[in-house]
Amino acid sequence: MASNPQTAPADDDKAAAVWVDVALLREWSQNPRKNQAAIAEVAKSIRRFGWGAPIVANRRDGEIIAGHTRYQAALRLKLPQVPVRWVDLDPADAHALALADNRIGEVATWDDDRLREVLQELKAHDDSLLADLGFSDSELRALLDDISPNDVNWKPVDPNPPDGDDIETIECPHCHQTFTR
Numbered sequence: 001m002a003s004n005p006q007t008a009p010a011d012d013d014k015a016a017a018v019w020v021d022v023a024l025l026r027e028w029s030q031n032p033r034k035n036q037a038a039i040a041e042v043a044k045s046i047r048r049f050g051w052g053a054p055i056v057a058n059r060r061d062g063e064i065i066a067g068h069t070r071y072q073a074a075l076r077l078k079l080p081q082v083p084v085r086w087v088d089l090d091p092a093d094a095h096a097l098a099l100a101d102n103r104i105g106e107v108a109t110w111d112d113d114r115l116r117e118v119l120q121e122l123k124a125h126d127d128s129l130l131a132d133l134g135f136s137d138s139e140l141r142a143l144l145d146d147i148s149p150n151d152v153n154w155k156p157v158d159p160n161p162p163d164g165d166d167i168e169t170i171e172c173p174h175c176h177q178t179f180t181r
């Protein structure tokens with residue numbers, strides 16, 4: 001691994017992203033974000049749609065600031081290069097940006113009615129599009145069928161459910177609580 005990833009001309013500082021050898025990047029070892037569960041979904045998204053957002057990395061040492069999951073997905077896909085937006089930050093600012101990037105994204109919420117409309121439009125156009133959006137099958141079913149956990153037919157998941165094929169488990173897209181019916 002290179003100790004200084006600065007291999008591109010200074011004009012790259014003006015570029016939104018440049019293609020970089022994946023070996024020039026390194027993960028932030030103290031990253032408190034647990035990304036493992038999302039890697040497969042991100043890999044599916046990259047494979048289907050390409051790169052929607054570059055990895056953000058510190059030019060000083062190649063440390064990833066934003067995009068750890070995209071980086072892991074790229075490794076899983078065995079991609080030799082990834083799009084990177086280089087920034088030049090001292091380590092404290094880089095780590096603060098990493099936390100802010102993840103936390104601020106969690107503050108946003110969904111307009112469920114609009115989301116449902118968009119999902120219905122995508123499904124009508126090509127239902128295979130729904131497979132690579134990051135929503136579970138149960139979340140999609142709940143959104144598209146307008147299922148509410150307050151419906152009297154729903155009850156929280158029993159941690160020791162009886163055996164049987166007639167039990168269906170669905171996760172609420174609003175509160176992420178799991179329900180059976």
